[in-house]
Amino acid sequence: MEQRCIHCGSPMKSLFIQYSPGNIRLMKCDSCKAIADEYIECEIMILLIDLILHKHKAYRHLLYNTMYSDMADVQGLLWKSSVVYLLLDACNSRVLLLKTNIEEGGFLGSSFSSMWPCWKVLLDVFVVNLIALMVLLFLTRTFLSSSEIIMYKDLLLAVIISSYWKTFVIAMMVWKFPPSVIFILDMLVLSSNAVALKVMTRSTMTRSILVCFSAHVVKFLVGPLLEILL
Template sequence: MAAAMGYQCVECGFAIRTLYVQYSPGNIRLMKCENCKSVADEYIECEFMIILIDLILHKPKAYRHLLFNVLNQKTENFQGLLRNAIFGFILLDGYRCMLLNWQEGERRGSSSSIISLFWRYRKVFMACLVGNSLFLCVFLLATRILLNSSLTFSRFRDLLLVILVSSYFKIFLIAMMVWEFPLSVILIIDLFVVSSNTVALKVTTGSSTARCLGVCFSAHCVKLIATHALELPQIMWKNNFSG
């Protein structure tokens, strides 16, 4: 992965200096890749929905367009973009934990008292904080071990952006605010997030699919185990406090 994640040809991943030449407003000429002789980035002239569909289909060239040619450290206001991505990621992950927690409370017949609500929201907060902290640590460690990648500050920001952006499937959780879905939908979304993270990591590092899948799968597994491990001691503490 390039240190600064500069522009790349979406077809072959070859580094290029510019994507297009603009002669006048609305009049541009797309540049061709010196390596594969194809148009370097055809998505420049595509509608957002076409790009989104190709991302959902896990097409590597769509991920190259998004991660190298649209969102990178050369992007204007990159720091603000990164902060907003982190905020959105945590917000959606917290909503996911809340959905699972409420379903668990209904299954156990938990009361809706103030104390019960306090423990529920505390559990959601702890699950987000501990789960995502461990996820990031394991992800970076596995990247260092399995992908033999150094972890400079610039590289850390690149990898963080890759994970945040490629977790866009979490946005579909918003639909559960409006329509009622079975909670198995959350599992499906989680699987799509893992696969999307894998493709994005493969595109940005050039490593094999198996190694990238190992990195993402191990990080998500540790997050899942840590989230569920928090459940037992909090239930015991709540029962003792109630008693």
């Protein structure tokens, strides 16, 4: 995939010209005449804040200009991010089960040992996410029109990277939070996935939200079903 203007999404041959180390000039976009990607010169905190605020230009910078830069190993990034995503989702399931167990009268000492074995949680998380991702990719290809052909691996990477909210689950394993925080995190993952899909496909926000919502519903329904079967 090629690098793009973060404002209008037009393809760019290069985002900056480097005269010497540390001395660069940012390129302007031919379509919208704005600086194509000002995040190149910004602090990473500004990018993180704009990502949290769901700004489309921040997602374009992350999904096009960072991941597909000349130095990026996209295949390696996809594998590593997939493993981290699945582990975080497994932690998410564990935290949810733990909190439910405590609320239903269980006690902390018996919680982890008496619940599902680790391999079952991982298998459950893997199968549930595989089905949800397949539904998401199918619905994206079917309902989110795009003038360009987008590879499945690019969509997959966009969805996984935009699920960065899941990293907050680590904090939930250390500090006490009400179970409703897991629900809020899921909603933030959903909205972040929708922005990523909109940026990638250039479809409407409503359609992107509907596609992501359908995939999350599938995940919500398949999870309990697998718990019965396994």
